[in-house]
Amino acid sequence: MDNIKVSVIVPVFNAGEYIGKTIDSIINQDFDSYEIIVVDDGSTDGSLEIIKKTLENSQIPNRIIHQKNSGVSVARNNAIDVSKGEYIVFVDADDYITSNHISTLYNGKSDFSLTLVVKKDGEKLTDPKPYTQKSIKTEDFIKMELNMQIVFNFFQIMYRASIIKENNIRFTPGIVYGEDIEFAHKALSYGDEIIINNEKTYYYVQHPESAIKTTEYKRFKIVEIFEGLADFYNKNNKPELANLITTSRIPKAIFGNMNFFFHNGYDFNEVMSNMKEQDLLTKLSKYEGDSKFKLKIRLFLLNPKIYYKMWMKLKNSID
Template sequence: MGDIKISVIIPVYNCEEYIGTTLKSVINQNFTDYEIIVIDDGSTDNSLNIIKSTLKGCGVRYKIIHQENAGVSVARNHGIEVSEGEYLVFVDGDDYVLENHLSELYVEGYDFNLTRFAKKHDNELFKSSYFNQSIISTDDFIRKELNMEILFNFFQLAYRADIIKGYGIRFTPGVVYGEDTEFALKALIFGSRIHISNEITYFYVQRSDSAIRTTEYRRFDIVPIFERLANFYRINGKNNLANLIVYTRIPKAIFGNMIYFFYSCYGFDEVMYVMKRKNLFSKLERFRGDLKSKIKIKLFLSNPRLYYKLWFKYKNSID
């Protein structure tokens, strides 16, 4: 891997409005010895030309890969294959990072390094979880995520490349929602420690054109992803984590996304129809987690329509 400490992998599809800002933020780091790998996933706009003109003469090593449109998972996997860095860092083509992003993410001796992020939506800013420790075991971190005790996104981590490549961890092609969470939670079981920086260095920009309506009911697609992850954990001797997924994370994801759809003004009958068609009620019944969630789920299952009416009347008190 030579002297390249970090490979920054950036998938791009029709991001002409944003990719210039993204690339400039990655170029202007107070860090050296890194490479930028941009994978153009068959863009039909001017993205590829902007990528070439922005990176030309930038002073940072870079690779530009153009592939036929195959989706973000295939693009990221392509970037992993050609990367040469000691750590892998992922940035989306419409987000941006601060100048200390890579310097905070490069801490030798750890399997993973983590910084915080902020999600920007219109004029609102939502910050990811603050940690009271600078080092956490991967097992503890996974448990916090599966119990939904932390707000986490896969791009917060720098991944040791030999773990990703040595264990063949890849993004699942064809999956359009939750593939990044699956990738991170698979990779984490093969390490032992995460170094944590509480600096906010990544800005995830949620565009108005990516609102929930454009994704229909894809939020429920996280369920088969977690089922696949539970099987992966069992195969690798992590039965306790697999059970945590089945009996806590999946039911919480179902219930939380159901409430999200109600907030987004989806009709009760429509949401119930989709949940029945996807066989989500039986999976919701498995919940064995905290008492507060257990009471809410039990009340809902006993009379979904009544629960919805009460929720609608007292939105901020029972959800």
């Protein structure tokens, strides 16, 4: 097959329990002219053998890359470098997609397209909120995300490959949290329009072990990602987006993650110590937006301990 319309990229590290189902869901698409690129990032649990066995009889063009353990960013970048599709789609190794995922995303015209993500936690499934527009200018989409008026995951988007490759957009190796947000923002900034489809086609599977990993203080590292994006937007003559990051997205990320730690039983003094060490209180004070949210931030900054006690009291009364 010479004309590859879509490249599906799957990074894998010790996902032997899930990767067979993931690849099966990618193989069983109601779409022609796509390839599968799986990158094994030095797995030690037999993932590579499962990948080979699952793909060996597939009629879908595929490529398996085996690399020494270098992280998910390097794995995705290596796959981008060898991809042949006009568009690129990402699927994580423990997630799965419906049989119409690619056909729903692909239109062959727009720079980007998007479908809905369902989060699966055991038998529990979320019901994602549909978007109200059928298409959005990418800059407007970015502004809405920076104001947290919308929520999206990088893997629910189909990307025009030429935008990624010609602008040398890659995942930054070594980032422990938020490398996907950085990639999506940069890619979207070079495009014109994103087509929206409210079909639920991507299932994001959550596991107890992954929840534990994401509760570490590395969540605050997202601030560094957005600071880097602010620099990126300034250098690309988009000062309004850079300002939104400083006055909206960063403060909201700090406040949201702080409350996440409180909700999950982290020690108040430990949380505050981490916030002061990273100068997050100063960055939190720069919020310029909704008056109610601004009031919450002011109350917290005025007396963090009292805010914490009141927050915990209200939390416990709801629980």
